[in-house]
Amino acid sequence: MSRFSNLGHRLYQGEVSFDFVGRRKLWYSISGVIVLVAAIGLAMGLHLGIEFKGGSVYTVQKSGLTVSQAQTAVNDVTHGTTALVQSTDNGKVRIQISSEVEQSPDSIRSGLAKELSVPVAEIDSQVIGPSWGEQISHKALLGLVIFMVLVTVYMAIAFEWRMAVAALVALIHDLLITIGVYALVGFEVTPGTVIGFLTILGYSLYDTVVVFDTVKENTKGLTKQSKLTYSEAANAGLNQTLVRSINTTVVALLPVAALLFIGGGLLGAGTLNDISLALFIGLAAGAYSSICVATPLLAQLKEEQPEMKALAKRVAQRRASEAKAAAEAAGEGTPEGEEFADEDLPAGMVGQRGQAPGRSRAKGRPTGKR
Amino acid sequence: MATPKSRPRDGYPGRALALILVVTVGLVALMFGTGNTKPRLGIDLAGGTSITLTAESDDPKAINKSNMNIAVAIIQKRVNAMGVSEAEVQTEGDKNIVVNIPKGGDKESAADQVGTTAKLFFRPVLAYAPSGVQAQAPTASPSASASGSAAPAPTASATATGGSTAAPTPSASGTKAGRALGEALTADAASPSPTATAPAASPAASAPAASAPAAAPSAAATAPSAADLSAALTQGTVPADLQAQFAALDCSVDAQRKDYQTADLTKPTVACSSDKEQGYYNKFALGPVQVNGSDISKAQATIDTQNAAGWQVQLQFNDNGSKAFATTTGQLATQAPPANQFAVVLDGGVVSHPQVRESIPGGSAVISGSFTQDEAQGLANVLNFGALPLSFAQSDVVTVSPQLGGDQLKAGLIAGLIGMILVILYSLVYYRGLGLVSIAGLLVSAALTYSIMSLLGAGIGFALNLPAVCGAIVAIGITADSFIVYFERIRDEVREGAPLRPAVQRAWPRARRTILVSDFVSFLCAAVLYLVSVGKVQGFAFTLGLTTALDVVVIFLFTKPLITLLARKKFFSDGHPWSGLDPKRLGARPPIRGTRRRNSAPAATKEA
Numbered sequence: 001m002s003r004f005s006n007l008g009h010r011l012y013q014g015e016v017s018f019d020f021v022g023r024r025k026l027w028y029s030i031s032g033v034i035v036l037v038a039a040i041g042l043a044m045g046l047h048l049g050i051e052f053k054g055g056s057v058y059t060v061q062k063s064g065l066t067v068s069q070a071q072t073a074v075n076d077v078t079h080g081t082t083a084l085v086q087s088t089d090n091g092k093v094r095i096q097i098s099s100e101v102e103q104s105p106d107s108i109r110s111g112l113a114k115e116l117s118v119p120v121a122e123i124d125s126q127v128i129g130p131s132w133g134e135q136i137s138h139k140a141l142l143g144l145v146i147f148m149v150l151v152t153v154y155m156a157i158a159f160e161w162r163m164a165v166a167a168l169v170a171l172i173h174d175l176l177i178t179i180g181v182y183a184l185v186g187f188e189v190t191p192g193t194v195i196g197f198l199t200i201l202g203y204s205l206y207d208t209v210v211v212f213d214t215v216k217e218n219t220k221g222l223t224k225q226s227k228l229t230y231s232e233a234a235n236a237g238l239n240q241t242l243v244r245s246i247n248t249t250v251v252a253l254l255p256v257a258a259l260l261f262i263g264g265g266l267l268g269a270g271t272l273n274d275i276s277l278a279l280f281i282g283l284a285a286g287a288y289s290s291i292c293v294a295t296p297l298l299a300q301l302k303e304e305q306p307e308m309k310a311l312a313k314r315v316a317q318r319r320a321s322e323a324k325a326a327a328e329a330a331g332e333g334t335p336e337g338e339e340f341a342d343e344d345l346p347a348g349m350v351g352q353r354g355q356a357p358g359r360s361r362a363k364g365r366p367t368g369k370r
Numbered sequence: 371m372a373t374p375k376s377r378p379r380d381g382y383p384g385r386a387l388a389l390i391l392v393v394t395v396g397l398v399a400l401m402f403g404t405g406n407t408k409p410r411l412g413i414d415l416a417g418g419t420s421i422t423l424t425a426e427s428d429d430p431k432a433i434n435k436s437n438m439n440i441a442v443a444i445i446q447k448r449v450n451a452m453g454v455s456e457a458e459v460q461t462e463g464d465k466n467i468v469v470n471i472p473k474g475g476d477k478e479s480a481a482d483q484v485g486t487t488a489k490l491f492f493r494p495v496l497a498y499a500p501s502g503v504q505a506q507a508p509t510a511s512p513s514a515s516a517s518g519s520a521a522p523a524p525t526a527s528a529t530a531t532g533g534s535t536a537a538p539t540p541s542a543s544g545t546k547a548g549r550a551l552g553e554a555l556t557a558d559a560a561s562p563s564p565t566a567t568a569p570a571a572s573p574a575a576s577a578p579a580a581s582a583p584a585a586a587p588s589a590a591a592t593a594p595s596a597a598d599l600s601a602a603l604t605q606g607t608v609p610a611d612l613q614a615q616f617a618a619l620d621c622s623v624d625a626q627r628k629d630y631q632t633a634d635l636t637k638p639t640v641a642c643s644s645d646k647e648q649g650y651y652n653k654f655a656l657g658p659v660q661v662n663g664s665d666i667s668k669a670q671a672t673i674d675t676q677n678a679a680g681w682q683v684q685l686q687f688n689d690n691g692s693k694a695f696a697t698t699t700g701q702l703a704t705q706a707p708p709a710n711q712f713a714v715v716l717d718g719g720v721v722s723h724p725q726v727r728e729s730i731p732g733g734s735a736v737i738s739g740s741f742t743q744d745e746a747q748g749l750a751n752v753l754n755f756g757a758l759p760l761s762f763a764q765s766d767v768v769t770v771s772p773q774l775g776g777d778q779l780k781a782g783l784i785a786g787l788i789g790m791i792l793v794i795l796y797s798l799v800y801y802r803g804l805g806l807v808s809i810a811g812l813l814v815s816a817a818l819t820y821s822i823m824s825l826l827g828a829g830i831g832f833a834l835n836l837p838a839v840c841g842a843i844v845a846i847g848i849t850a851d852s853f854i855v856y857f858e859r860i861r862d863e864v865r866e867g868a869p870l871r872p873a874v875q876r877a878w879p880r881a882r883r884t885i886l887v888s889d890f891v892s893f894l895c896a897a898v899l900y901l902v903s904v905g906k907v908q909g910f911a912f913t914l915g916l917t918t919a920l921d922v923v924v925i926f927l928f929t930k931p932l933i934t935l936l937a938r939k940k941f942f943s944d945g946h947p948w949s950g951l952d953p954k955r956l957g958a959r960p961p962i963r964g965t966r967r968r969n970s971a972p973a974a975t976k977e978a
Contacts, residue, residue: 051766059774061773061774105767109769121771122771122773123769123771124768124769124770124771124774125767125768125769126766126767126768126769127764127766127767127768128765128766128767129424129763129764129765129766131424131763131765132422132424132765132766135424135466135765135904136904136907139463139902139903139904139907140903140907142902143898143899143901143902143903146898146902147894147895147898147899150894150898151891151894151895154890154891154894158887191906191907192837192906194907195837195840195906195907195910198895198899198903198907199841199844199895199910199914201895202891202892202894202895202896202914203892205888205891205895206848206851206888206891206892209884209887209888209891210855210884210888213883213884213887213888214884217880240862241858243858244854244855244858247800247854247858248851248854248855250796251793251796251797251847251850251851251854252844252847252848252850252851253847254789254792254793254796254847255785255786255789255790255792255793255843255844255846255847256789256843256844256847257789257792258785258786258788258789258792258843259785259789259840259843259844261785261788262781262782262784262785262788263781263785270778270836271414271778271836271837271840271906272778272781272782272785272836272840275837275840275910276840279844
């Protein structure tokens with residue numbers, strides 16, 4: 001741990017720095033591939049739970065009841081229609097019957113109770129009208145759109161429109177990835193999953209907001225100097241908050257992981273599992289996207305600004321002249337020159353890792369910076 | 371920070387701490403004091419049946435708040451009629467009604483009955499008779515005991531001839547026995563309920579066969595004179611094909627008291643009165659449907675001040691209904707009692723059977739009688755419901771056995787516990803001494819959340835369902851995140867070489883902004899979800915919003931002051947290795963103040 005907290009320190013001081021912003025192309029291509037795959041998955045279609053199709057689900061608990069026994073019993077009750085019978089991890093049998101079966105749920109339930117000799121009251125059932133899922137999806141979509149609009153407006157006011165755009169892109173990115181994973185793996189999408197998806201909205205942004213807050217702080221008054229470009233300053237901010245981001249993500253994931261473990265392990269399929277699975281994927285994607293998608297995108301947008309372009313130019317000029325001076329000094333071959341070059345590097349340091357030895361040599365020297 | 375010189379630089383953390391502790395203890399005490407020590411559990415956790423009905427209509431405008439409320443009232447009545455206690459019927463979203471029948475109450479029929487569309491018909495009464503054990507056959511040669519009928523409607527009073535009626539016949543009209551149809555409809559003063567004696571006061575008690583109006587009904591109510599049922603078979607001619615059915619109908623038997631209003635509305639049928647408040651039922655032979663309930667455009671209970679006739683129900687028909695009603699009333703008015711009555715049949719039960727005095731054109735009518743306010747409003751509701759162009763589809767019917775519900779709850783609680791322990795362990799390992807602060811903060815947060823949920827259960831009927839439990843568990847992460855944001859900020863300051871006390875103060879405004887901004891986003895998400903969502907999502911959104919709000923409270927009133935206090939303690943301010951704020955471990959350079967801002971531009975601009 002101490003090494004880890006030390007890493008936190010070195011990240012903060014910029015001794016160790018990961019160039020997230022500079023490698024945006026890498027992240028974009030990774031994200032692009034993931035999103036593409038997710039989109040393909042989506043095109044293949046989601047595996048919608050019975051809530052979205054209509055039908056009925058019965059859960060029977062009886063010791064020693066096997067799936068095939070249950071299947072036989074169901075077929076007897078419904079006269080041969082194909083019901084989906086699964087055993088859940090906790091010794092229960094779950095029977096799904098599509099809404100095409102024209103038999104009242106009550107009669108199916110009592111029929112099952114009779115066939116399996118279980119009290120009717122102990123058969124849990126859920127009967128879902130075909131339009132229910134449509135309503136849920138519709139509402140979820142409505143909520144999604146309203147939330148996105150509101151949060152974009154809010155972020156545009158609290159921060160600036162570029163940040164709002166970047167956050168929104170990251171948000172859509174997270175949603176796509178999460179839904180894509182569902183489509184590809186074939187997890188069942190239930191209303192619980194939808195809850196999970198929707199929660200990702202808030203959480204993904206929570207993460208992004210924490211990072212942006214630091215980036216905003218770090219880049220305040222940036223145009224007044226000529227040592228750092230916006231991208232570099234943003235990257236520095238990102239690195240400073242890296243430990244924080246990791247910690248908040250870990251802490252957020254721990255309870256969700258507990259939910260996932262308990263929900264899946266003890267209860268088998270169910271609401272707990274549905275919510276926590278979606279959350280888990282979404283949270284992980286959210287942590288990634290706020291670092292690797294949102295901030296680089298923000299930097300890219302900012303660099304388009306004339307004043308940031310001018311800044312980048314100044315920084316480049318300054319570096320060029322410094323490099324020239326350093327080269328000249330090096331040409332003289334004096335050891336001091338090396339020192340000197342080292343000394344001046346902090347300006348570009350954030351973008352250039354591998355300077356740590358130099359840094360540590362400089363460490364403890366009370367002078368040297370501006 | 372512009373703190374006045376008179377106060378300590380870091381304020382009075384004790385006050386905020388005292389405040390939140392008082393609030394927490396107060397809420398917990400209130401929870402125990404009122405005995406609501408447990409949150410109310412939803413069906414999925416406690417077991418029971420939950421039915422979600424979705425309104426459907428060809429006319430989207432019809433699905434509005436007032437129509438939904440009327441529907442809720444009607445459904446409530448239906449559920450209660452099934453003998454289900456503690457059932458709860460409420461609207462959810464803008465077009466759903468949720469019926470919760472707790473504790474695995476295995477009312478299998480509930481699901482079937484609860485959601486069926488209310489069917490309201492006006493059918494002419496052919497004959498009626500008491501039915502059922504307690505019903506001592508009332509005498510009732512109607513002409514003999516005609517009561518002075520009810521108060522005629524204002525306009526009607528002039529023309530009203532006072533409907534005589536088969537009055538004493540104990541009408542089942544139960545709760546809202548319409549007693550008079552104004553505007554030429556008069557009450558079938560039939561209801562033997564005590565209020566039925568009111569006709570005595572009726573201004574236009576010009577009953578043709580005026581026997582002592584006051585006496586007759588009351589007598590009927592208390593002791594219907596014995597006569598055999600066939601005698602009580604009021605004069606109307608029951609068509610031959612209906613005769614047997616009518617004779618065989620015994621309304622005191624549950625199974626027979628069902629909806630006989632078959633699909634063929636053009637045929638006569640039989641019906642029972644829908645209530646048995648008087649201890650007996652009436653059975654009716656009814657003619658074909660004359661007016662459909664959906665042709666009523668409006669019904670409302672009003673008070674007739676002009677004639678001091680008390681509460682009455684005003685009816686308004688649409689074009690279609692007006693024509694049909696005019697024709698029907700024209701025909702009925704010429705009939706002899708009881709065939710001059712029409713029955714208001716809701717869901718197969720006769721709710722009211724007022725008498726018609728004359729043809730009523732124009733599409734508006736008044737049913738007057740000796741209504742109490744409740745009765746009038748009840749009848750108006752019934753009539754309105756028939757007017758609702760709404761039908762309900764069962765969207766989701768869930769039956770959960772108490773055992774499964776208990777399992778789910780247990781799993782949720784265990785998951786929460788494990789999640790909490792993991793988070794606590796993580797903060798202890800990573801933040802050491804500071805971790806204790808986050809544990810305390812989590813505990814305060816948990817106490818507040820729990821007590822507020824319990825109190826809300828009693829207060830606004832908030833029921834904790836499984837998604838809500840998930841929301842609470844997820845919130846552990848959100849709460850801990852805020853601590854981390856603050857802790858990391860403090861450590862950043864310490865890294866830069868600041869002594870702890872100033873570091874705590876300097877870190878706060880920045881951490882505060884981050885926490886507020888991100889909590890606002892979470893809260894916005896929860897609020898939007900709560901407002902637009904349906905079903906389970908709402909419970910989740912509610913918990914998430916509640917805990918996010920509490921997160922802000924806890925961090926402002928608890929965490930920040932506590933840390934301020936701790937920063938004054940030697941253990942923390944000296945950066946003890948176990949405090950989590952050890953400058954060495956954090957890599958802060960020994961406090962050479964001059965170089966604190968050593969990290970070139972990023973740090974420099976931070977100060978800007």
